[in-house]
Amino acid sequence: MSEGPSSTAVGAPVVPGESSGETTTAASTDAVDEALKTRTMDEAPIGITIADATEPDMPLVYANAAFERITGYPPEYAVGRNCRFLQGEGTRDEPVAKMRAAIENDTSTTVELRNYRRDGELFWNEVTIAPLRDDDGAVTYYVGFQQEVTRRKKAEQAAARRAARIERERAAQELLLDRLNGVVAEVTSGVAEARSRSALERRVVEGLAATYAGAWIGTYQPAEEAVVRGAAAGWTGDDEVAGEDAVAVDESRTDPVGVAVTRAVTDRQVWIQACTDPTTPATAVAAVPLHYGDAMYGVAVVFAENNSEFDDHERAVLRSLGRTVATGINTLESQRTLRSEETIELQFTVMQHPLVDVAGALDCRLAYRGNVADRDRSTSLFELSDATAEAVRAAADGTAVTVHAVLFEGETGCLVELSIVDDSLRGLLADHGAELRDIRVDSSVARFTVEVARESLARSLADAVLERYEGGDLASYRHTERREETRQEFVARLRDELTDRQYAALMRAYTGGFFEWPHEATGDDLAEAMGVCRSTFHEHLRAAQRKLIGAILDR
Structure with missing residues (x-):
């Protein structure tokens, strides 16, 4: 029967067949392991604590150096205390309750919670606790691992805040786009469908009021330096926030509407001003200038119920809407000038x-005969007295005048098609919806006669022209009446200008299909029908055509 292993004085078993000097005992191995474990725990880069689970309140019996680096508490302070001394007002209950439940159930868990350092500074602590059991399976100790994760938590929180902000902005953008799509569609359709300025302004304010608290449009009166309120919809108030019927353009104003309108007119930019009166529903007002080129038509004033309705995106949309409305007004004013029975004539x-x-170079006179628009720029026709085509081209060479063609040259002068580089006057007329009626030029002065439908635009145009041209002067300013000729009156007047032969030649040519191609009736056929020779027929027809075209172009 073999013998069992023998033990050393220290009780370590001896391996049979080996001398006592060469044996390695379990006790010595355990001693090395314990020393290594202790050193590992002491020098570990994360905090390690051990709590006695058999003692009331589970005091700490061990804390390593990393624990002190993280918390500021040395082992001498920590040992003998429950680790709750790291907690404070900033510590949430949920992670603490989770650790308590794990201890009660003899299980492990990991939580992240806010703890306090010894100097009172808050930090994020990732804590893992795990039970240690004896040979009977009873929990005798709890080991804890602490790792500071403040930087990671801040990064996570920043990412979460950024994601939340992006989501809020996305939702706000969707809401903004939905709202702006509605107002843009309504205002644009109103501008396109309106047949008068008053109808256009009504549609615009109704479209704005469907999205905002309210809106009104005012006409700029340069003579009074004021914006006179017109069409309105929604809440526009009657107090300090809404402004008076005529809002003076005055840099000294301090009321929200006055400040916004003044800045919109002077800066020609959308101006947003906070409303400070808490008794009104409006918290902000936006003044949108309605200008087309140099012409200031007025201002659209929009009231919002919260300041966020006027952010940078909305400012850009309002600016675009202002230009759209101003373009529509310019078109209507131009048509009004052409149709109006009463206009203002300026020279x-x-x-x-x-x-x-x-x-001056030709020592001649120029007389305006009309515009043509079939080139890449608008050109004008002028009769030049006592000038030859060659002399005209030589005089224009090197100047801001471009000669495109000489249409006719005779003994008394020539008819020239020309344009002017950087024709500022033409741009000013277009901006103000004005109609050019006449130009007379000699070697010392050019006289321009124009018509405008509204008093405010006439004054604005006069100011713009005098500012643009040094040495310019307003020679005359008068109201004129112009009755629109009816179709029947036009036909009757034209008939009176035609001789019987001219009228007969024109009627036979038109009804006989002479103007179709190929001709349904030839010149010979029509001449025979009139009982004249072919050349006489064409002479009568050309005279009739010249009078007809002149009646149309000279109206």
């Missing part, structure tokens, strides 16, 4: 002008 004299330079 400007300008001494420093390219046409004056040409007239």
Whole structure:
């Protein structure tokens, strides 16, 4: 029967067949392991604590150096205390309750909670606790691992805040787009469908009021330096926030509407001003300038119920809407000038002008005969007295005048098609919906006669022209009446201008299909029908055509 292993004085078993000097005992191995474990725990980069689960309140019996680096508490302070001394007002109940439940159930868990360092500074602590059991399976100790995760938590919180902000902005953008799509569609359709300025302004304010608290549009009166309120919809108030019927353009104003309107007119930019009166539903007002080129037509005033309704995106949309409305007004004003029975006629004299330079070089007079628009720029037709085509081209060479064609040259002068580089006057007329009626030029001065439908636009145009041309002057300013000729009156007037032969030639040519291609009736056929020779028929027809075309183009 073999013998069992023997033990050393320290009780370590001896392996049979080996001398006592060469044996390695379990006790010595355990001693090395314990020393290594202790050193590992002491020098570990994370905090390690051990709590006695058999003692009331589970005091700590061990804390390593990393625990002190993380918390500021040395082992001498920590040992003998429950680790709740790390907690404070900033510590949430949920992770603490989770650890308590794990201890009660003899299980492990990991939580993240806010703890306090010894100097009172808050930090994020990732804590893992795990039970240690004896040979009978009873929990005798709880080991805890602490790792500071403040930087990671801040990064996670920043990412979460950014994601939440992006989501809020996305939702706000969707809401903004839905709202703006509605107002843009309504305002744009109103501008396109309106047949008068008053109808356009009504549609615009109704479209704005469907999205905002309310809106009104005012006409700018340069003579009074004021914006006169017109069409309105929704809440526009009658107190300090809404403004008076005529809002003076005055830099000294302090009321929200006055400040916004003044800045919109002077800066020609959308101006947003907070409303400070808590008794009104409006918290902000936006003044949108309605200008087309140099012409200031007025201001649209929009009231919002919360300041966020006027952010940068909305400011850009309002600016675009202002331009759309101003373009529509300009179109209607131009049509009004052409149709109006009463207009304002202005005559400007300008001494420093390219046409004056040409007239001076040729020592001649220029008379305006109309515009043509089939080139890449608008051109004008002028009769030049006592000038040859060659002389005209030479005089224009090197100036701001471009000669495109000489249409006719005779003994008394020539008919020239020309344009002016950087024709500022034409742009000013278009901006104000004005109609050019006449230009007379000699070697010292150019006289421009124009018509405008509204008093406010006439004054604005006069200011713009005099500001643009040095030495310019407003020679006359008068109201004129112009009755629109009916179709029947036009036909009757034209018939009176035609001789019987001219009228007969025109009627036979039109009804006989002479103007179709190929001709349904030839010149010979029509001449025979009139009982004249072919050349006489064409002479009568050309005279009739010339009078007909003149009646149309000279209206």
